[in-house]
Amino acid sequence: MEYREISEDYSVSGQIQPDDVAAIKQAGFKSIICNRPDDEQPGQPSADSVKAAVEAAGLAFRYIPVISGQITAENVEDQAEALDELEGPVFAYCRSGARCTNLYGLIQQSRG
Numbered sequence: 001m002e003y004r005e006i007s008e009d010y011s012v013s014g015q016i017q018p019d020d021v022a023a024i025k026q027a028g029f030k031s032i033i034c035n036r037p038d039d040e041q042p043g044q045p046s047a048d049s050v051k052a053a054v055e056a057a058g059l060a061f062r063y064i065p066v067i068s069g070q071i072t073a074e075n076v077e078d079q080a081e082a083l084d085e086l087e088g089p090v091f092a093y094c095r096s097g098a099r100c101t102n103l104y105g106l107i108q109q110s111r112g
Helices: 018-026 047-056 073-085 098-111
Strands: 004-007 010-013 031-034 060-063 090-093
Touching (some): 010 098, 073 098
Parallel strands (some): 010 090
Antiparallel strands (some): 004 010
């Protein structure tokens, strides 16, 4: 599983599997955000299945589904709130990592 570091406290990746959580924890992440809506693609693991693995590993989980190409102001607010509340570093994922990256950029713009 590969991920991209966006900042010291925020990294993104494409879709993860529940069994990736151990490696994410081992890499030092404290919280995971899912930005991918359930059932976007056949066979993808549900947010609940990932959440169960995340919580079993002792990490925090937040589900903030964002429709591809349709980031809303509410999505940006929800992500900003999650980043304020969750212990970092935070690992966020969607299909490719692009939505997570774009959300972070929009949060930085809004706070700039």
